[in-house]
Amino acid sequence: MSARRIFARPARLAAIAPYLWMVLFFLVPFGFVLKISLSQTAIAQPPYTPVFDFTAGRAALAAAFAQLSFDNFRLLLQDNLYILSYLRSLVVAVTSTLILLLIGYPIAYGMARLPQRWQGVAMMLVIVPFWTSFLIRIYAWINILQHDGLLNQILLALHIVSAPVVWLSTDSAMYLGIVYSYLPFMILPLYATLSKMDASLLEAAGDLGASPLQAFWLVTFPLSLPGVGAGALLCFIPIVGEFVIPDLLAGSNSLMIGQTLWLEFFTNKDWPVASAAAVALLLLLVPPLVLYDRLQRRQLEAGR
Amino acid sequence: MPLLRIEGVAKSFGNFRAVDKLSLDIRAGEFFALLGPSGCGKTTLLRMLAGFETPDEGRILLGGSDIAQVLPHERPVNMMFQNYALFPHLSVRDNIAFGLRRAGMARGEIATRVAEMVALVKLEGLEKRRPDQLSGGQRQRVALARSLARRPQVLLLDEPLAALDKKLRESTQGELMELQRRLGMTFIIVTHDQEEAMTMAGRIGVMDAGRLVQVATPRNLYEAPASRWIAEFVGDINLFNGQVAARDHGRLTVSTSDAGTLAVSELWPPVTKEVVSVAIRPEKVKLSRRAPASDAGGSQTINRLEGVVTDVNYLGGVTSYRVKLETGAVVRSSMANTARLDVDAYLAGQRVVAWFTADDCLVLEQ
Numbered sequence: 202m203s204a205r206r207i208f209a210r211p212a213r214l215a216a217i218a219p220y221l222w223m224v225l226f227f228l229v230p231f232g233f234v235l236k237i238s239l240s241q242t243a244i245a246q247p248p249y250t251p252v253f254d255f256t257a258g259r260a261a262l263a264a265a266f267a268q269l270s271f272d273n274f275r276l277l278l279q280d281n282l283y284i285l286s287y288l289r290s291l292v293v294a295v296t297s298t299l300i301l302l303l304i305g306y307p308i309a310y311g312m313a314r315l316p317q318r319w320q321g322v323a324m325m326l327v328i329v330p331f332w333t334s335f336l337i338r339i340y341a342w343i344n345i346l347q348h349d350g351l352l353n354q355i356l357l358a359l360h361i362v363s364a365p366v367v368w369l370s371t372d373s374a375m376y377l378g379i380v381y382s383y384l385p386f387m388i389l390p391l392y393a394t395l396s397k398m399d400a401s402l403l404e405a406a407g408d409l410g411a412s413p414l415q416a417f418w419l420v421t422f423p424l425s426l427p428g429v430g431a432g433a434l435l436c437f438i439p440i441v442g443e444f445v446i447p448d449l450l451a452g453s454n455s456l457m458i459g460q461t462l463w464l465e466f467f468t469n470k471d472w473p474v475a476s477a478a479a480v481a482l483l484l485l486l487v488p489p490l491v492l493y494d495r496l497q498r499r500q501l502e503a504g505r
Numbered sequence: 506m507p508l509l510r511i512e513g514v515a516k517s518f519g520n521f522r523a524v525d526k527l528s529l530d531i532r533a534g535e536f537f538a539l540l541g542p543s544g545c546g547k548t549t550l551l552r553m554l555a556g557f558e559t560p561d562e563g564r565i566l567l568g569g570s571d572i573a574q575v576l577p578h579e580r581p582v583n584m585m586f587q588n589y590a591l592f593p594h595l596s597v598r599d600n601i602a603f604g605l606r607r608a609g610m611a612r613g614e615i616a617t618r619v620a621e622m623v624a625l626v627k628l629e630g631l632e633k634r635r636p637d638q639l640s641g642g643q644r645q646r647v648a649l650a651r652s653l654a655r656r657p658q659v660l661l662l663d664e665p666l667a668a669l670d671k672k673l674r675e676s677t678q679g680e681l682m683e684l685q686r687r688l689g690m691t692f693i694i695v696t697h698d699q700e701e702a703m704t705m706a707g708r709i710g711v712m713d714a715g716r717l718v719q720v721a722t723p724r725n726l727y728e729a730p731a732s733r734w735i736a737e738f739v740g741d742i743n744l745f746n747g748q749v750a751a752r753d754h755g756r757l758t759v760s761t762s763d764a765g766t767l768a769v770s771e772l773w774p775p776v777t778k779e780v781v782s783v784a785i786r787p788e789k790v791k792l793s794r795r796a797p798a799s800d801a802g803g804s805q806t807i808n809r810l811e812g813v814v815t816d817v818n819y820l821g822g823v824t825s826y827r828v829k830l831e832t833g834a835v836v837r838s839s840m841a842n843t844a845r846l847d848v849d850a851y852l853a854g855q856r857v858v859a860w861f862t863a864d865d866c867l868v869l870e871q
Contacts, residue, residue, distance in 0.1 A: 404557050405590035407577040409655065410607030419603075423594045 231483075238476035239269040249473050273477035283478060286461040287485065293447070293457060294440040297379045298433050304380065305387030305432060310421075312388070313395035320396070327385050327392075339378055339449050346374050346450070375451035379440055386439075387432040394428030395421070427496065434493045438486055458482055506569060508533035508691055509554075509659060514563030514573075515715075516549055523549040525715035526563070531659075531693065536685050538706035539695045542738070546715040547695045551661050554693065555584040567658065578607070583657035587664040589648035591636040597623070597647050598632040604655045622650040625684070642673050649681075653688070662694040666701060678704050699739050703727070711735055727786075729772060733869045736784050743790065743836050745783045746871060749776070756806070757868055759783050763834030768806040769866040782869045789865040790838035792826060792857045806863040810836055814855045826851060828859050 240249040251265035277283045312323045330338060345351045346368035353365040368374050398421060406416035444459030451457075456464070458478065465475035507530035516524040524546040531537050539547040552558045554565065556577030565573045572580055583604070591600050601622050605615045623629055626646035636644055645665065652660055665681070666674045682705050685692045696702050702709050703723035710720045719731040730736040733744070747761030757769045759781060767783050796809050815835070816827040825839040836859045851857055 399588075399590065401586050401588060401590040402592060404555075404577070405584075405586055405592070406603070407557075408555055408582075408584050409604030409651070410578045411603075412578055415607065420592060 234476045234479055236269075237472050238273055238474075238480050239271065240473045241268070241270075241272070242471045242473050247472070248470050273474045274481065276474060277477055277481055282456075283458075283461065283481075286456050286458040286478075287482070289455050290441045290443075290458040290482075291485075293375070293379070293443075294437050297376060297383065297440050298437045300376065300380050301383055301387040301436050302429065302433060305384055305391055306425075306429070308384075309388045309391035309395055309428075312392050313398070324392070327388050331385065335382065336445065338382070339446060342374070342378055342381070343369060343449060346377075369450065370452040372451060375447050378446040378450040379443065382446060383436045383440065386435045390431035390435060391425065391428040394425045394431075398424060430493060430496050434489060437489065441486060442482060507531055508535075508568060509693075510564075510566040511550075511554075512564040512566065514550070514553060514560045514565060516546075516553060516558055516560050522715050524553070524560075527712075527715070527717050528563075529710060529717055529720065531691065533691055534689050536682065536692045536705055536707050537694070538702035538709045539693065539712060540699055540702040540709050540739075541697065541712035543697060545712040547697075547712045548663060550712070551584070551663055551693065551695045554659070555582060555661050556580050581658045582661060583652040583655055583659075584661040584663065585648050585652040585665050587667060589636075589644050589668075591644060591647055591651070593636050596633050596635055597628060597639070600636070600647055601651045601654050604651065608655060618654060622654050625653070626650045641668055642677070645669060645677065649684075653684075653690075656688075657690070659691045659693060662692060664696055665694065667696075667698075674701070681705060711738065713738075729867070730784075730869070733782055733784070733871060736867065736869060741787050741837060741839075743785045743787065744869075745834070747781060747783060749779050749781060756863065757781075759868065763832050764808075764810055764830060764836070765832075767808050767866065768863040769868045770864045771868060776868050776870060778870050780871055782871050784867040784869050785861050785865060787825065787837040787839040788823070788841075790836060790859050790861050792828070792838050792840065792851055792859055794855075794857060796858045797860055807860050808863065808866070810859045812836065812857065812859060814851050814853050814857055817851065817853055824850065826857075828857060 236253075237249055240251060242248060243250045251268045253262060253265055255262065308327075312320060312327075315323055343350075347353075348365050348367070348369070350368070352368060353362075356362045356366065402420050402424070403416050406420045407413070411419060442459050443457060444463055447457045448460055448463070462475050462478050462482075465471045465478060469475075509531040511527060511529040511531075513526050513528055514524055515522070515526050527546075527550065539550060541547045549558060553560050553573070556572070556575060556579075560573050563573070564571045567581070572582075592603065595603065598619055601619045602615050605618055610618070619632075623632060626649055628643065628646055628650065631639065631643065636647065639647065645668070649665070652662075662681075666677055669677060678701060681692075694702070694705065703726075706723065708720060708722055709726050711718050711726065713734060719726060719735050721729070721731075726735070726739055730739060736742050737744070745759075745761040745764045745767065747759040747767070749757055750760045750766065751758040752771075755771045755775075757771050757776075758766060759769055760766045761783060764783075769783055792814075796811075797807060810828070810830055812828040812830040814826055815829045816825075818825045819842075820839075821842070823839045823841050825837060828836045828838060830836060838859055
C-alpha cells in the first residue's frame with residue numbers, strides 16, 4: 202500500500218475540520234447577521250421583519266426575500282454618527298498600535314537577548330496578567346485612575362500636581378487601558394521572530410563595518426518585519442472593534458464603532474442597523490487581513 | 506615584523522580555558538591554517554582576531570598596533586563565517602556591497618568593486634538573487650566575495666568548506682589557493698580537516714586544549730611531528746612502545762615488546778628519555794613475500810617484521826593492509842596500486858614480511 206493511501210483519509214479529515222469550524226461558527230452566524238442587516242426594524246420578538254418561515258412554502262419565502270433592502274447600509278452613510286465612529290475606531294486602533302509597537306519592540310528585543318534561562322521567566326511575566334480576568338484588571342485601572350485613586354495620591358504626595366488630575370473618562374485613560382491590555386499580543390510575535398534571529402548575522406554586519414546601531418537598522422529590524430506585521434495586525438484588528446475599554450475608561454463624547462454597535466443593539470433595539478454596522482466593520486477589516494495573509498505567504502515563499 | 510603577532514593571548518569561558526597563553530606570528534601574504542580537534546580553541550582564537558571575543562590577557566598586534574580591544578567594525582580584518590551568515594533579506598549584490606557601503610565608498614566605486622568581486626567568484630548573472638535562491642556552493646562564493654570586497658589586511662575563514670560536498674570542496678580548495686596567490690592577501694583558515702589544511706596552507710598551526718602544539722609546514726608536520734599526540738592526530742601511524750637499548754652516532758636501537766628490536770634514525774633535537782615510542786607511517790611500511798636482503802639500498806638499516814595479513818582494504822589509489830605479528834600486535838601498511846593488474850597483491854591469511862628503513866621511523870617521547 203502506498204504512503205499516499207495510508208495518509209489520505211485522516212489527512213483529508215483533518216483538512217476538513219477547520220473548514221467545518223469556520224462554517225459552523227463564523228459563516229452561519231455571519232449569514233444571520235447579514236440577513237438581519239437587510240431587514241427592517243419592528244416592535245416584535247425578534248425585533249425585525251421579515252422573519253423567514255421555512256414551513257410557509259415557497260411563495261411566502263420569496264415574498265419575504267423581496268422585502269430585504271439595503272436601507273440600513275444607506276443609513277450608515279447618511280448619519281455621520283456611524284462614519285465618525287468608524288473613523289474614531291481607526292484612529293484609536295492606528296495610534297494604539299503605534300504606541301504598542303514603540304513599547305513592545307524594545308521589550309521583545311530585550312527578552313530575546315536575555316540568557317536562555319531568563320527568557321522563560323520573562324515570557325511568564327508577560328503572560329501572567331492573563332491569569333486575572335480582563336475585566337477585573339480594567340476595573341483595577343479605574344481604581345488607580347479615579348479622582349482619589351492611587352495615581353493622583355502619588356502625584357499629590359510627590360507635589361508634582363497641586364490638585365487631583367482628571368484621568369478617568371479621558372482618551373489618555375483609554376489608550377492606557379488598550380496599550381496595557383494588548384501589550385502581550387504585540388510582544389509575543391515580536392519575541393518569536395527576534396529570538397529566532399541568527400546571531401552570526403549581527404556578527405557578520407559588525408565584521409563588515411556596521412556599528413551596533415547600523416546593524417540593528419540594516420539587519421535586525423528588516424528581518425523582524427514579519428513579527429512587526431503579525432503583532433500589529435493581532436492588535437489592530439481587535440482594537441478596531443474594542444468595546445469594553447473605551448466604554449469603561451474613555452469619555453462619552455465620541456464613540457468607537459463597538460460602542461455604537463452596542464447602543465444600537467441594546468439601547469435602541471435597532472438590530473437591523475446594528476447588524477449593518479457590524480457587516481460594514483467586517484468589510485472594513487478585510488483589506489488589512491488580506492494584506493497580512495499576502496505578507497505571510499511571501500515570507501513563507503522566501504523561507505523555502 | 507610579521508603582519509600579525511599574537512602575544513600570550515588567553516581566553517576563558519567560566520572555568521573552561523579555551524585559549525591558553527598562545528603566541529604566534531603570521532607573515533603578510535601567508536596562507537596559514539589553524540588545525541585541531543573540536544573544542545581545541547581554534548575558533549575562539551579566530552573570533553578574537555575578528556573582534557567577536559576579547560582576550561582576557563595578551564596582545565594582538567596587526568601591523569604593529571594592538572587591536573585586542575578594537576571593536577569588530579573598526580578592524581581591517583574580515584571573516585568568512587562557517588554558516589556563511591549571508592543576509593537573507595538582501596540580494597547577492599547588496600550582500601557584497603554591504604561592507605563597502607559601511608566604509609562610505611562612492612556609489613560608482615561600489616558598483617565597480619561589486620562587479621569585480623562577482624567576476625572573481627564567478628557569480629555573473631546571479632547578482633539579483635537572494636541567498637535562499639542559491640545553491641550551497643554559490644552561497645559559499647557570495648560569502649567569500651562579501652568578505653573579500655573590503656580588501657581586508659587579513660581574511661579569516663572559519664571552516665569555509667565544511668558545508669560543501671567532497672568534489673566541490675576539492676575544487677573550491679584550489680580556487681581559494683589561486684585567489685589568495687592572486688590577491689596576495691593573508692588568509693587564516695580554521696579547520697578540523699587535516700587534508701584541507703595540508704592542501705591549502707603554507708604553514709599549519711596545530712592546536713590542542715587551547716595551546717599551539719606545533720607550527721610547521723605540511724611536510725614537516727607529517728614527517729616530523731613534535732609529539733606522539735600530533736603524530737596520531739595528523740594522518741595514520743603505527744606506534745610501538747619501547748626502551749632505548751643503545752645509542753650510536755644518531756642511530757638508536759629500541760627494544761619494543763610488540764615488534765622486537767627496531768633500528769631508528771634519531772631526529773634533531775635528540776630524544777633524552779629512555780622510554781619512547783617508535784612511529785612509522787603506514788605508507789612507509791612495505792610488504793614482501795620474502796625478507797629483503799639487508800642493506801638493500803646500500804647504507805640503510807632495515808627493520809623486518811614477520812606476520813600474517815588479516816585485512817585487505819582496496820581503496821583505489823592505495824590498498825591498506827593489516828598485518829598481525831607473532832606478538833599479537835598489528836602493523837598497518839598501505840601500498841600504492843601502481844599497476845592496473847597487480848600480481849603482487851597480498852591476500853588475507855598470507856604470510857608476509859613487513860619492512861621499513863631506520864630513516865622512515867620516528868622516535869617520539871611517550
